[in-house]
Amino acid sequence: MKYLSVLSVICGVIATKAYAECWSEKLGYPCCSYSKNVLFEDNDGQWSVENDNWCGIPKGTSSNCWAEKLGYPCCSSSKDVLFEDSDGQWSVENDNWCGIPKSSTPSTTITKTTTTITSKAPTSTYNPNVPPKPALTNLDSIRDPAANCDISDSIKGDSLAKAAPFRMGVGLNGSDKSSSTVLSKKMCQLIAYQFNSVTYSNLMKAEHMLDKTASQNNAKNGNDMPVLKFDTIIDGLEFCQKNNVKMRGHTLVWHTQTPSWFFRTNFQDNGSFVNASKMEKRMESYIKQMLEFIQYYYPGVVDVWDVVNEAVEITNGSYDSSTGWNTRTKFDGGDNLWYKTMGADYVFKAFRFARKYADKNVKLIYNDYNTFMSQKTNAISNLIKKLKAENLVDGVGLQSYLNADWPNRNDYKSAIQKFSSLGVEIQITELTIKTDGSGNKFNNQATHYQQVFQIYKDLKKSGVNITSVTVFGLQDGYLFYSNDSTDTRLWDHNLKKKPVYNAIMKVLKS
Template sequence: MRISYILLSSILSSVFARPRINEYNGTCWSEEFNIPCCQNSDTLILRTTYDGIWGMENGEWCGIGNRNIRPIDDFPPSPPPIFDIETFDDPAAECDISDSITGDSLAKEAPFRFGVGLTGSYFYSSTTLSKTMRELIKYQFNSMTYTNLMKPSYVLDHEACIENAANGIEDVVLNFSGIVDGLDFAYKNGIHIRGHVLVWHAQTPDWFFKVGFDSENELVDPATFEYRLESYIKQYISFVQYNYPGVVDVWDVVNEAVEIENETLFDASTGWNTRVLTLDGNENLWYKILGPDYVIKSFRLARKYALPNVKLVYNDYNTFQTYPHDKTQAIINLLNILREEDLVDAVGMQSYLGVEWPSVKEYVRGFERFHEAGYEIQVTELTISAPSGDDWLEKQAKQYEEVFSKIIECVNEGYNISSVTVFGLQDGYRFYGSDSTKTRLFDHDLQKKPNYQAIMNILKENNGEVNNDEINNGDINNEIPNEIPNEQETSIIIDNENDDNEIIIEEDNAIEVITPEPNITEPILPEPTPYESIIPEISTIESVPSQGAVSNEISDSFIDPSYFTCDEQDWKCKYEKSCLCIVQVTKCFVSSRNDKEKCKQLSIECSKIWTL
């Protein structure tokens, strides 16, 4: 498998001894990210990122060395001023939420992180501008997801990018003014935010891909676009983790890159049905410029700049669907490729569920298959369509009860389900003049709906069973682990008058139409694509040509002397040389001809790059 030298630091770091950059001077550089420094002198390097070198002690990440290795002139800017919500006319001010912020709490009862979507398609309609809604979120949830405002089209600053281009600069410019209020609120109240989303074929402006950042111009060449992509991801991730450490600890790196509906829409040669076109015929410009590698390149950059305790996620809709092609298997194939380079931490199941389709059994089969493949699961945008009839509230409660019963059942069977996010706070969203949404857990007056109580009953029943078992075993542990945050804005329209029972999924500006196969209750799954046919042999790893090829055989001197030529304070040079050295260590370990003890010695020699 071809592995970029920059990323090998995150793959084989377990074989490295700790580099002793300098002696500790009594301060801990990684504490600014809410990550402690490693205490043991022999802690192994497990990951190298743009900001530092990382290991693990007692199952927790810790910083190695006595300094941040990011160049001193490359730190992100401070955030812009936040909005004074005291001057804002809260549309929910009249709501009496006393019952909703006392007693039961979803966050406290759930065995996973329980998140909520922040509705709003522009800043002044954002949920966190309401003091009343803030109080409800603080009490009921421990994670939030901007349904729109963190997407590329909302943070990329067009005018500033054009100004850069006029001065011959290809770096993008980001404007964070639309999200700093939510980030600040989350940081001050111990709430996590799911970073949604870095790369998506929708809601990314076309000028981002064009010469001069001008929509009228032609597409840029691949090298220029890769530069822009790195500039974008680097600035975005760095800004949030420096200014709001610990808040955004999960990113949806790539969204909806897998397609199965029509063979003209995807590239099947990749083994994971890479989206080429949207259903309305628009080109996926990420693919057009970089080909299918745009996904792995994006994950590589995210891993390079994200802190080690930040989880990277591939997110998609209908992750359970198996016809007309097997989408679940296609996603697993993609995840397997990413996992080979330690680039992905979880799969995001958006979970837009209709009244009739999918069945709960079909939906849960997606959980089963991702679990069998060894992946952490995050339910990122849970939205269940409201049934019709005067008794729709009771029917809806039953829907949520069935879904959460199965989710809890999976958790109790050992599935790693780290978060569930419901994708919106209230029916009839008060920031909008007219909103007919009926899928949320709180009504127009922010009162608990029957579906809220149905979920709570499942959670409390589960805790009662768990606590009884723990007491019987003499091991009482009332702490509930909260692992991760959640996701995005979509509506589902069920056309009951359509004989094909089409489900139209409208996610922001993108519309996907899914037509369930009629009269098929147990669709026959195609034979899964063999894993080996998708992942090339690791023996094809390539080092960087400009630095000279490294032989699989270990020379008497063990290591290329050029690796030790960096100036003492040239951390960028040392980072690059260290990554090259990892390539040599990789080849050493994968070759059957080499003595593994010599390979370990080589890894120790590589660590000395940082000390000279």
């Protein structure tokens, strides 16, 4: 039954524990009311699944079932053998595979079956390769750091999403799941009113999505493909689905925040680097698992992906100029391990796999920073032309980390126009404008945001296909952090609108 990705079924339990009663209540899970099939065991106790959620099995009530070790329940009633392998005999109950206890006597043996297994997921065909959803966090069990903030003026009247001629997005901050923006009821309420798009700033990147232990166990069992876990993004996906908010997928392939062990033999820290063929298969597996999970449980929620992030470089000694688009080879003195293992073609292969597995309406984006610097503008344009020749790319993402006086706004505007001339969408993906340090810094900052949004609006009116603008964070002095000095955002530390908000709204409504 290894083809059923058993390890994928259990990968999320350690990091995601929701709220409940009994011994597992403190860890955030309900007790199992009827299931005794152990799908996972750790120092806390034994775990199973009921109603698509993890639950804790009351101590002393678990059963002995050979299938439990593989992540499946024992069959409670069915004795019809639908499949048999070296592990044992398998049947189906409640739309899920189950192992027939070895003491049972099968009544019917079927060597080949055409049975279609349906799923509780919002698609019509059961996909055994998609793991169950991790448990959602019960926000009632979380101390909301914004609980005392008065957001009344932000959830009535003006709305950025309603006023903008393009999708308006906001970054979901958080260095780990416990500090994720979507764990604040107040922040979620504000976002649902003001925005129609979100982007995880960190928690959808490979270092959070890859399950190291499960991947290593896969390798030990002869399957040298990665295992993903989805506990860090499940709450955000659920929020988006319930509130009709879109999510930008960020990001599939990036040389940063992708652990070195992912590129090494047996996923070991000290393993040798795998060859290009093996790494290509791992890349495909990673992209396939990511897209299948999200499209299976949350169809239509993520309708755009930053497929490759920051693959172009202009620093001398850190790029391969032979490709014609300055392929990044190094960053901060270290190797770009995608390039090291797969060569410059890793970018094209990532887009090919993304196009292969993405739903037909999903847009694929190349995303980068300092896109307005002429050498980088030209290199990215050359890359986009090559990708577009294979119908692999739909747009360019301009991160847009700006200072008060840099870059020159005309240079910034010209870069957008040049990318637009290639016939692709323009998405402003991580807009951030720093303050100037003066005593009047927030009013000055508001002027700069106003100027930049005027550029977007004028370009949109002229025919440039700007489809979204995302400000990369909700508030200054992010409340989930104990000491955050950020001052680049639209709301202050108490979730009160800054002058920036009103300046942007003035442009959008004019």
